[in-house]
Amino acid sequence: MSAIEPSQELSRLRAELSCAQAHALETEAELARVRAVNADLQARNAHLELMNEKMRRDKYGASSERRRVLDQFEIAFEEAEADASAAEMEGQIAAARTTSVAPFTRKRATRRDFPADLPREDIVIPAPEQCPCCGSGSLSRLPADITETLEKVPARHKVIRTIREKVSCRRCEKISQPPAPFHVTPRGMFGPHFLANLAFQKYGLHQPLNSQRDRLEAEGIPISLxxxxxxIGAISVVTRPLFLLLEAHVLGGDRLHADDTTLPLLARYKTDIARIWDYVRDDSPFGGLSPPGVVCYYSRNRKGEHPRGHLAGYGGILQVDRFAGFNEMFRQSTMTRANCWAHSRRQFFELVDVARQLKRKKGKPPIVSPLAMEALEQIDRIFAIEHTINGQSAAQRLQVRQDSVAPLVRDLEVWMRRHLGLLSRHDAVAKAIAYMLNDWEGFTAFLGDGRICLTNNAAERQLRGVARGRKAWLFVGSDRGGERAAMMYSFFGSARLNGIDPLAWFTDVLARIADIPQGQLHELLPWNWKAAQQTQIAELAA
Structure with a gap:
């Protein structure tokens, strides 16, 4: 009796565990469904607001302000529509794991046929020559199913017609047809190159979707916003697993560059200032072999809790500026802080920059600080030596720094401490000196580790595109829109860091990502993709 009871208890516990897991999946699917419904309602509401604003502006608005206001409403609608599409796909993925929760499908406008004058290219998938059911060769042909997908080719558009032949068996009356090919987004309306170009134009070249829509209409292809x-929403869901692999690689580096920049966020009756944070892994300055990459994150504000969350558990070297939000993060972790000398140098340079002063203070004579000039000359001598060891091994860089750079840094520290005691604390030179001396340990960390760079320019370079883009798209329309933008900036920034064409790479990613096994997904990362392309070229040349 005692030998049976443990077995029964184990079976009961397994049954309860299975039931709990099924219940958890159902709850997750129901939650995803609710999110999809809410996102769909928000998209519909944004569309109604856009239509209402268009009618109101057409009737009452001054012509000079119509376009600017409508641009704002269209970008907000664009983000809401992408949110709804992404939530729909996430809900369908969650519902597929259960048997009791039905997926939510959005109601969409009836699909319009593509213009008849666009060239067509037929891809015929032949039907089986024998019945898969009974093996009979007595087949009769039925009307084929045709799916039209808009694809982009250089300098022109074309519609690819995928014709799946269908046959019926005369013996067993079984209808056979090859399966439909994979399409990147639901309904198979657009090809991978068209979609990659859509995303790259929006996030890589900073062209809003309403501008792309207008260009397509000018080319004779009317497609709604x-x-x-x-x-865009569907692309963000499909490529999410690849982003997680990229994130794991970048945050697994021994040394990272970190920075952030502003990102205007559309809010009710105003524009909030959100942030884009970037973390760059680039080992090339000290001859490292790991491929470079960048991951970006979005946040609603600039609180220090965001970088602490991004880098939870990280214990390597972090190269940053003197942003106070990082201070608590370094106190709570084992990370090594390495401050940026370019930021400190800039403060001295502004005090001797005649052109900048003339531009800012029109009509006033420029003032050149002799002390700032002296500090700048000492710092530039350090930069000159650092330039000669860029790309050498960490051990070689460390040796040169100990022999040649460390004496210059000691002389600079003595000079700064001497003059700081002679200047008023409100003096501009005193403030520039205090900026460095208040965290001198962070500024001198590079003297004890050859992997550390003198500047944080690697992170700043990755955010230049965001700064340029702000002038084109004005703002993001939602928090999820900001998260999508951060993910796409990560993709295209990593592709550029690895010296490959972002558009060509992303096109291949969208063409292959659903068919590739999960264990081989890493092959689509930019550096692995580049290596595979080079291997193919070498084989063809041979």
């Missing part, structure tokens, strides 16, 4: 935004 909601349809284009729908595709």
């Amino acid at each position: 909601s349809t284009l935004a729908d595709q």
Whole structure:
């Protein structure tokens, strides 16, 4: 009796565990469904607001302000539509894991046929020659199913018609047809190159979707803004697993560059200032072999809790500026802080920059600080030596720094401490000196580790595109829109860091990502993709 009871208890516990797991999956699917419904309602509401604003502006608005106001409403609608599409796909993925929760499908406008004058290219998938059911060769042909997908080719568009032949068996009356090919986004309306170009134009070249829509209409291809935004939302869901692999690689580096920049966020009756944070892994300055990469994150504000969350558990070297939000993070972790000398140098340079002063203080004579000039000359001598060891091994860099750079840094410290005691604390030179001396340990960390760079320019370079883009798209329309933008900046920034064409790479990613096994997904990372391309070229040349 005692030998049976443990077995029964184990079976009961397994049954309860299975039931709990099924219940958890159902709850997750129901939650995803609710999110999809809410996102769909928000997209519909944004569309109604856009239509209302268009009618109101057409009737009452001054012509000079119509376009600017409508641009704002269209970008907000674009983000809401992309949110709804992404939530729909996430809900469908969650529902597929259960048997009791039905997926939510958005109601969309009836699909319009593509213009008849666009060239067509037929891809015929032949039907089986024998019945898969009974093996009979007595087959009769039925009308084939045709799916039209808009694809982009250089300098022109074309519609690819995928014709799946269908046959019926005369003996067993079984209808056979090859399966439909994979399409990147639902309904198979657009090809991978078209979608990659859509995303790259928006996030890589900073061209909003409403501008892309206008360009397509000028080329004779009328596609609604909601349809284009729908595709962006779907792309973000499809490529999410690849982003997680990229994130794991970048945050696994021994040394990272970190920075942030502003990102205007559309809010009710105003524009909030959100942030984009970037973390760059680039080992090339000290001859490292690991491929470079960048991951970006979005946050609603600039609180220090965000970088602490991004780098939870990280214990390597972090190169940053003197942003106070990082201070608590370094106190709570084993990370090594390495401050940026370019930031400190800039403060001295501004005090001797005649052109900048003339531009800012029109009509006033420029003032050149002799002390700032002296500090700048000492710092530039350090930069000159650092320039000669860029790309050498960490051990070689460390040796040169100990022999040649450390004496210059000691002389600079003595000079700064001497003059700081002679200047008023409100003096501009005193403030520039205090900026360095208040965290001198962070500024001198590079003297004890050859992997550390003198500046944080690697992170700043990755955010230049965001700064340029702000002038084109004005703001992001939602928090999820900011998260999508951060993920796409990560993709295209990593591709550029690895010296490959972001558009060509992303096109291949979208063409292959659903068919590739999960264990081989790493092959689509930029550096692995580049190596595979080079291997193919070498084989063809041979």
